[in-house]
Amino acid sequence: MSSSNSTLNITTDSKILRGGSIPTLISGPCSAESEEQMLQTARGLIQDHRVHIFRAGIWKPRTRPGLFEGVGRVGLEWLQTVKQETGLPTAVEVANTQHVEEALKHGVDILWVGARTTVNPFSVQEVADALRGVDIPVLVKNPVNPDIQLWLGALERLNQAGITDLGLIHRGFSTPNNKPYRNHPKWETIQQIRALAPGIPLFCDPSHIAGRRDLLETVSQQALHLGVDGLMIESHINPDVALSDASQQVTPDALTLLLNNLDLDHEHLASPEQLQDLRNLIDRLDHDLINVLFLRSDVSKRIGEYKRANALDIFQANRWKEIMEDRTRLASEIGVDEGFVRAIFDAIHQHSIGVQNGVLSEAPALKKSENSVEK
Ligand code: PEP
Ligand code: MN
Numbered sequence: 001m002s003s004s005n006s007t008l009n010i011t012t013d014s015k016i017l018r019g020g021s022i023p024t025l026i027s028g029p030c031s032a033e034s035e036e037q038m039l040q041t042a043r044g045l046i047q048d049h050r051v052h053i054f055r056a057g058i059w060k061p062r063t064r065p066g067l068f069e070g071v072g073r074v075g076l077e078w079l080q081t082v083k084q085e086t087g088l089p090t091a092v093e094v095a096n097t098q099h100v101e102e103a104l105k106h107g108v109d110i111l112w113v114g115a116r117t118t119v120n121p122f123s124v125q126e127v128a129d130a131l132r133g134v135d136i137p138v139l140v141k142n143p144v145n146p147d148i149q150l151w152l153g154a155l156e157r158l159n160q161a162g163i164t165d166l167g168l169i170h171r172g173f174s175t176p177n178n179k180p181y182r183n184h185p186k187w188e189t190i191q192q193i194r195a196l197a198p199g200i201p202l203f204c205d206p207s208h209i210a211g212r213r214d215l216l217e218t219v220s221q222q223a224l225h226l227g228v229d230g231l232m233i234e235s236h237i238n239p240d241v242a243l244s245d246a247s248q249q250v251t252p253d254a255l256t257l258l259l260n261n262l263d264l265d266h267e268h269l270a271s272p273e274q275l276q277d278l279r280n281l282i283d284r285l286d287h288d289l290i291n292v293l294f295l296r297s298d299v300s301k302r303i304g305e306y307k308r309a310n311a312l313d314i315f316q317a318n319r320w321k322e323i324m325e326d327r328t329r330l331a332s333e334i335g336v337d338e339g340f341v342r343a344i345f346d347a348i349h350q351h352s353i354g355v356q357n358g359v360l361s362e363a364p365a366l367k368k369s370e371n372s373v374e375k
Helices: 035-046 074-086 097-105 121-130 148-160 188-196 206-210 213-225 252-261 272-309 317-334 338-362
Strands: 024-028 051-055 090-093 110-113 138-141 166-170 202-204 230-234
Touching: 024 035, 024 252, 035 051, 035 074, 035 252, 051 074, 074 090, 074 097, 090 097, 097 121, 121 148, 138 148, 148 166, 148 188, 166 188, 188 202, 188 272, 202 213, 206 213, 206 230, 213 230, 213 252, 213 272, 272 338, 317 338
Parallel strands: 024 051, 024 230, 051 090, 090 110, 110 138, 138 166, 166 202, 202 230
Antiparallel strands: none
């Protein structure tokens, strides 16, 4: 598929999805630790024919120094062995020019940009420059912070360097309260990124969202109901002794059990669970809307108090014209029906005038002369 779209100015030719009738499944350890660990994990994974791609972190971006920072280049040799023995295409995370060069030299099939790299346009540009002229699929994880533009920007930088086989990975966000997750899924982001980057395959990484094994199934199913094209799930032959992300990795056998419990049929649009998930999402979005309306109404009241104190008219035609122009421009930019937005803002404006009239009628403002009466 070759396409260009207006929301995101990029050209895609995505061949990254290998799942056919089921979502594309990427699995493998958080980190490559030893050749034996890699081979045993991969041998376990191919027992389940639903796994399409083998992943392993070779260079690990750890939050604190001194933790296990990955085995480096030797891990790429182990990946080659895994590929020779199992036939699984391989994927690694790259964060700089040296990583890209080493990965390409060792025949890695798919690269991904990690969440801590996507946050930094300098690093993303470095990776993009190192990939200029190379034809390889690249997956871009969302940045750690919930900034969709930064995520799209990374996609654009790679595309401008000539990469067209692109995909996105939703791995959750760091928010003030992530509970019960390690990284909050902010599920509404899936609809937003779908609207802004239509046609780009979207994966979900339930492992880094959940941070713990017992949440993996719920998170995976929710993502599938929201229509993701694939999942990236970390697996390890012996997760409890893993050198990174031990609490979220599963054995290949546990992965099979997990997959058995999921509704992997992405043609399966009419499942009651999917409807329920979508309804939950609507409930959350509506609650957000009401909270925002409360905040807006409160600000409007404060503006009313200012107008009262300064004897200003409540209705300011120029300001209202500006607001309507700005909001309808934004609506048309992001693809929301302009008439719909106009109607909503008419109602908001009416309400706002009501709130400000209420402020005026509460108590008469002191006139300047009354203020300065000498006692
Ligand atoms: C990983 O996939 O092991 C990883 C480091 O993920 P993220 O970039 O999402 O934190
Ligand atoms: Mn990990």
